[in-house]
Amino acid sequence: MIHSFECPECGNPRGMQGECRQCGSDVLPVAMSDILTLNLKHDSPSVEEALDRLTISLRRASELGIKAIILIHGYGASGEGGRIKWAVHDALESNYFSDRVDEYHFGEYTAFGSEAYHTLLRRRPSLKGYLKHFKEGNAGMTVLLLG
Numbered sequence: 384m385i386h387s388f389e390c391p392e393c394g395n396p397r398g399m400q401g402e403c404r405q406c407g408s409d410v411l412p413v414a415m416s417d418i419l420t421l422n423l424k425h426d427s428p429s430v431e432e433a434l435d436r437l438t439i440s441l442r443r444a445s446e447l448g449i450k451a452i453i454l455i456h457g458y459g460a461s462g463e464g465g466r467i468k469w470a471v472h473d474a475l476e477s478n479y480f481s482d483r484v485d486e487y488h489f490g491e492y493t494a495f496g497s498e499a500y501h502t503l504l505r506r507r508p509s510l511k512g513y514l515k516h517f518k519e520g521n522a523g524m525t526v527l528l529l530g
């Protein structure tokens with residue numbers, strides 16, 4: 384697996400937030416790609432926690448020069464996964480994140496070869512590596528293009 388961020392001081396893989404676990408450096412990590420995969424379901428947060436996590440990550444991602452985020456929010460008719468998805472959709476459609484998010488595409492509509500797929504690839508060709516796997520789209524993700 385390719386790590387997304389590297390410590391500029393010791394060269395070890397690093398998380399997007401916080402200091403380096405190897406050398407303790409608090410210098411901003413270096414992004415290895417202009418695309419970030421963000422799993423909002425990680426550690427089963429509540430809807431509020433998931434939205435907070437998204438807010439914080441969006442701010443950090445724009446500081447680090449990230450241009451696109453593959454947001455994994457899960458799906459489902461019931462359960463917390465479904466609630467996070469609908470809360471994220473609501474927030475996006477209410478322009479809650481419009482200061483950072485330029486464009487968003489729900490995974491349902493980004494199937495290989497679809498109009499959204501081609502639009503996204505024109506904006507960010509490197510998204511192909513992610514999107515090509517989803518021949519039927521993926522209802523558990525949303526693609527965000529950052530401004």
Ligand SMILES: [Zn+2]
Nearest residue numbers: 390393403406
């Ligand atoms: Zn380090």
